[in-house]
Amino acid sequence: MGHFILGRVLGLIPTMFVIITLSFFIIRLAPGSPFSSEKALPPEVLKDLQEKYGFDKGLWAQYIGYVVNLCKGDLGLSTKYPQRSVNEIIAIGFPVTMTLAAVALIWALLLGVTAGIVGAVRQNTIWDYGAMTAAMLGISIPTFVFGPLLVLLFALSIYILPPAGWGTWRHIILPGLTLGTVRAAYIARLTRAGMLEVVSSDFVRTARAKGLQERLIIWRHMLKGGLLPVVTYLGPAISFMMVGSVVVEKIFSTPGIGPYLVDATTNRDYFLVMGIVVLESTFLLLMNLLVDIAYGYLDPRIQYE
Amino acid sequence: MSTSAQNLEPRELIEGTSLWQDAWKRLRKNRMALICGYIVTGIILSCVVGPFLMALWGYDYQSQNLEYGAHSPSLTHWFGTDFFGRDLFTRVLYGGRVSLLVGFLAAVVSATIGTLYGAVSGFAGGRVDAIMMRIVDVLYALPYMFLVIILVTIFGRRLELVFIALGFVGWLMTARIVRGQVLSLKQQEFIQAARSVGVSDTAIVLRHLIPNTLGPIIIYFTLTVPSMILQEAFLSFLGLGVQEPLPSLGALINDGANQMVVFWWQLVFPGTVMALLLFSLNFLGDGLRDALDPKMK
């Protein structure tokens, strides 16, 4: 198993390489330059700026320079925020986004798995229909509708939660709920589908024939198999969290890196964009690896040599 | 080994319901899916025909009436008006049109690219397949937002091209699914039978493989459309969607959200329409999946 993990981790490196290269060149495909949105700059200033960021060198030279710096851990300088290095910006923003994503994910799992189990075990009853319709609603209401609605409800009508900002545990609730509830809907449906397959399986029939109580059957026999689809979904779920955080952070003015990504791309702030892209991709790949390992633990039939 | 015969009912042997007829029958029985089907059709019709009707009565989506300003729903303005005095009802109809168009076209683009890519990859197998799937994995790991934004900035924010950008980024999942299907179909005996009779590879892909993957493709398509509509809405929310003054539901919601405290109707109406549309499309897609799945519970 250890060999397998090592192999996969090493395999990540070429993938990362490709990602870095791709993003490096893709972002330069977009027309315009980092400085074109500014008011017209006098040519000497422009030349200085180009030098500072290394844009005066050839494309390949820039690329190699970037990779070298990357290995040293230096993500470059931001063109939009000249006083700050990309490392700084990310160091502040990334943990925030991570916390938000984690909270949202935990909430999504709690809500979704419970709803899914209820729906599967009480199939075709009012519980099932209720849970699944709620899940459907969750999928159909975009975060940027849900978020403001929550704010309207909890912050502006009843003043119990702050509508925006960051800092205390209270500030995490609304953004977390917004981001997580939509994913909860997907997880609920997945759980229900997975559990349904298990519910009608032969080995559950055997468990009943042995005289086990329903609760024990659910807990011991059904969960492991039934939740496997959810585990596979964790990978995409995390990536959705990161994407969705962009919108949620905008709504709630959360100081994460989501909004930075959008702005930086629009502003052609090359290094900042690269930094965020590289970081997020690495994170995602690692998460996917973890999920695969977890899956291997849960399903004894999977062989990893 | 055994002595009993596995007999089919003679009825089934003679009448042979095809997979599609069977599915249609099942779909019809699913009341919820039918209702949602009607809702979707209703919304589509309204958005296609509605604006023309409204124009007849003198409403359009961009004429402003600055003195009038924003007003809550009234008899002349069913959904109220916005800050510039524009009739919200007409704007929602137009917005629905745009969202539906973008969503549908983006789904078509993504389904086409995905199907072809997945079919080729699955059918080719071996190293070609491995490489193609690696590419998909890499693209998958790239942050979605980043790709979409780049593509939109490259293609510009014109309506005609936004959906291409969306479609370009969304085909990955379809490709994976189609490839999976093709891989499992490849092993099946009817493919081997076709080969043994001398059917060419292209014919196999076109005549046998793709029709048999149509089921999941269609299902995935109906589920991609709402997803694309949502994506477009996200883009509009971030200020990157179709350009003003052409409305899309996402842009309308964005405006509405910013002013919801004062002008609640600007959020509620477009929001409800979008939620209704997405909800019905998703339910319909679900119903289709249940109907087409032979292993139905």
Next chain:
Amino acid sequence: MTQPLISIRELHTHFRTDDGIVKAVDGVSFDIAAGETLGIVGESGSGKSVTCLSMLGLVPSPPAFFPRGEVLFDGLDLLQLREQELKDVRGDKIAMIFQDSMTSLNPYLTVERQLTEVLEIHRGISRREARAQCIEMLEMVGIPSPEKRIDQYPHEYSGGMRQRVMIAMALLCKPRLLIADEPTTALDVTIQAQILELIDELKRELNMSVILITHDLGVIAGTTDRVAVMYAGRIVEQGSTEAVFATPCHPYTRGLLQSIPRLDDPTVEKLFAIPGVPPDLSALPRGCPFHPRCDSVTDRCRVEYPDIVQFGNGQWSVCWEAEATA
């Protein structure tokens, strides 16, 4: 006559479906005495599995319902028992094993977990104590190195071994009745014989009764004391295995026996198959359900459901022509 161990009287198991009411079991009665093996034979869809699942309340209801009938065991009617009370019977006094051991065992749990839980529930002992007994049981059913293999997962066993595990699991509480639903259908012929022998041995050792469900007459011939032939949800013939095989009194039974391919009869050129198809259980024909396929059919058969015709040796058949054709 001694009290039978279990008595099924007029069992009806019907299903409400979109296409109407499916009468999977439509009036089945039989007794099982202590220590005897009853074989239930019939085609797919004849109702043999549903009958036994109904006995233990393992048929999902809804959509199933039981308009009539009783299952008398230990002075109680199992059909009237609530889920709570049924749990005490299942696995403890009546045990059931199923056809496909690969899907009938939980792939995510070790064999040990699936065995010990039976004892934990029914005997209230700890998992550690249960483990020792389970290892003994595995030994009894012929699993080599049971102390090591008990910690493995089902997919690490071969088909025959898995079936033995199922048997072990069923017999842990020394039930009085073992229901075996097609226990050998998914196995190779040689393994089949081993498993059947095993069941026979254990039956004698533990003094239990066995219901053996199968569609394979060869299995019936070798191992059962009595046999019940089922068709379209009813028993059409019943009697001692010897008698039924020697002198079948129902056209269906005769047809089944004739369909067995024989190597020793050179005059047979074509394999015999009973013409026609089994009936739609939601739209049974009038009269005798077998009449569309019967070679001795009369007008009466088409309209009236036949009475039971008893023969001296305890054999009975449900056919208007039973005496004529016996």
